[in-house]
Amino acid sequence: DSGVTQTPKHLITATGQRVTLRCSPRSGDLSVYWYQQSLDQGLQFLIHYYNGEERAKGNILERFSAQQFPDLHSELNLSSLELGDSALYFCASSVGWGPGNTIYFGEGSWLTVV
């Protein structure tokens, strides 16, 4: 158990819908990351928050947005869902950011868009 909690674990929804994935980082971790893993892709970096502020963005679609709240939990919002958005979404956390800060991953949220 990494200490990173993600909900829901599984989600099936229809195209055009909107979903919210939630993440609670490890106790004491200020950094939260979101990654997407599609069937034929490795882990793709989406976004990084540190202590409530966005620090880095990857190839995150405009239909996707995220935020980190004052209690440090984070939410990833996915809207106007398409079939291609079906993937495993990982949240991860670390104490700080940069080399030397081990990133701990949650178990992921499986999203299936039908």
Added chain:
Amino acid sequence: DQQVKQNSPSLSVQEGRISILNCDYTNSMFDYFLWYKKYPAEGPTFLISISSIKDKNEDGRFTVFLNKSAKHLSLHIVPSQPGDSAVYFCAAGRGSNYKLTFGKGTLLTVNP
């Protein structure tokens, strides 16, 4: 364009022997590299990392080698154990920016 490549989708090794997992990268700006292990239905778990100022880092049975001129790194597991059977991801980053770029992973199977 895949900046981090793991060209072997799978590898099978006998228990007790050495497992060598390989990773190539194209971006010469990467200056630190990591290996993660992933079991089914779990998130990736950090294994070992190496900075570009080193060419080797060891942690127990795990050793990572970095060849900057060849833009190649490898993970050696000695001796391999059945519990090492998992998907191994290579990842790379640059500077203080923690946008890790991952390879697609190699499935290691260690046979008893």
